Amino acid sequence: MNLLQKGEWLALIERSQLVRRALPFAVGLIVVGGGCLFRLPYWLQLQEEEHARQVRLLQVHETRAAEVLALSRMREGLDAARQHLQDARWRLAAGADMSDLLDQLAASGHAHGLHFERLDVLDEVNHQPGYCQTSLDVQVVGRYSGLRMWLDDWLG
Known part of the structure; x- marks a missing residue:
């Protein structure tokens, strides 16, 4: 391709409204696509780490929820025992x-x-x-x- 042919393409690009408007979008798309290809492995690794963190947090949450349920049952038992003890104290105080x-x-x-x-x-x-x-x-x-x-x- 000689210099004249290059000049003709440039002249064609300069004259066409469609090419002048589409060319910045095409260049931007190429830059964004190249950046995504460059950063994609890091993003995938970050996604895996966050998924593992989410799994750990869900396990901790389930454990704590079970502990809360057990604690509430123990408190109910304690309240019932206190009530029973209070009743027994009143009966014993009365003889x-x-x-x-x-x-x-x-x-x-x-x-x-x-x-x-x-x-x-x-x-x-x-x-x-x-x-x-x-x-x-x-x-x-x-x-x-x-x-x-x-x-x-x-x-x-």
């Missing part, structure tokens, strides 16, 4: 449940073949405010295996 407790002890002992010779309720001992301990003095007659099963039932 109503001590005789029921002694009756339950005697009935379960008889179920295991034990005979109570003596069952004394000793004085209360206050260890902390709002907490008192009442000791029992128990004398039981029966077989050791029955005593062992009865103690396992009551002491858990």
